[in-house]
Amino acid sequence: DARVTQTPRDKVTEMGQEVTMRCQPILGHNTVFWYRQTMMQGLELLAYFRNRAPLDDSGMPKDRFSAEMPDATLATLKIQPSEPRDSAVYFCASGFRGLAEFFGPGTRLTVL
Amino acid sequence: GNSVTQMEGPVTLSEEAFLTINCTYTATGYPSLFWYVQYPGEGLQLLLKATKADDKGSNKGFEATYRKETTSFHLEKGSVQVSDSAVYFCALPSGGGADGLTFGKGTHLIIQP
Numbered sequence: 001d002a003r004v005t006q007t008p009r010d011k012v013t014e015m016g017q018e019v020t021m022r023c024q025p026i027l028g029h030n031t032v033f034w035y036r037q038t039m040m041q042g043l044e045l046l047a048y049f050r051n052r053a054p055l056d057d058s059g060m061p062k063d064r065f066s067a068e069m070p071d072a073t074l075a076t077l078k079i080q081p082s083e084p085r086d087s088a089v090y091f092c093a094s095g096f097r098g099l100a101e102f103f104g105p106g107t108r109l110t111v112l
Numbered sequence: 113g114n115s116v117t118q119m120e121g122p123v124t125l126s127e128e129a130f131l132t133i134n135c136t137y138t139a140t141g142y143p144s145l146f147w148y149v150q151y152p153g154e155g156l157q158l159l160l161k162a163t164k165a166d167d168k169g170s171n172k173g174f175e176a177t178y179r180k181e182t183t184s185f186h187l188e189k190g191s192v193q194v195s196d197s198a199v200y201f202c203a204l205p206s207g208g209g210a211d212g213l214t215f216g217k218g219t220h221l222i223i224q225p
Contacts, residue, residue, distance in 0.1 A: 031211060
């Protein structure tokens with residue numbers, strides 16, 4: 001049963017620290033998405049890749065967020081420096097032809 | 113870009129009750145429409161989809177019909193179970209040539225035994 005995996009599942013850090021979240025998409029999927037979920041804003045698309053190339057990161061604060069896909073089995077989302085307003089659940093999703101069909105379990109980030 | 117509006121929750125029902133969760137959309141053209149479900153502590157799962165007008169998506173006893181006349185995609189189930197308790201999201205492509213989906217705010221469904 002293929003799944004999207006994410007690590008860590010929970011992360012508590014202090015303001016100003018660097019945070020790196022990792023995602024392993026389902027093998028063979030050509031599109032990978034990063035979403036953020038908060039109570040106030042709901043689900044927001046941060047960035048996505050197709051065939052490992054970044055296609056859109058307009059949803060991310062450029063000065064502190066960066067997303068990469070160094071190989072087909074790993075996508076990363078980095079926040080440096082982190083701020084309390086970044087506290088949220090971050091989801092990775094993968095699929096074909098632009099459809100985020102399979103979501104990972106999420107990384108719950110708390111920035112103190 | 114495209115947008116979606118779904119009914120606010122929480123929605124509380126008794127077991128075996130009939131369920132309707134309303135969803136309406138604003139979009140250019142006739143995009144595919146989706147319902148996702150999120151169980152506590154988990155990521156979203158695609159529940160069902162419809163790719164063109166008058167299509168009916170169905171899965172696990174849930175159904176939704178793509179109604180272009182009313183720009184709606186309401187989720188229904190004839191007899192809910194406690195295990196259906198979750199948050200349900202209506203979604204559609206973001207539009208404007210971009211990939212990715214735009215999600216509604218989510219409807220928290222609580223089924224009481």
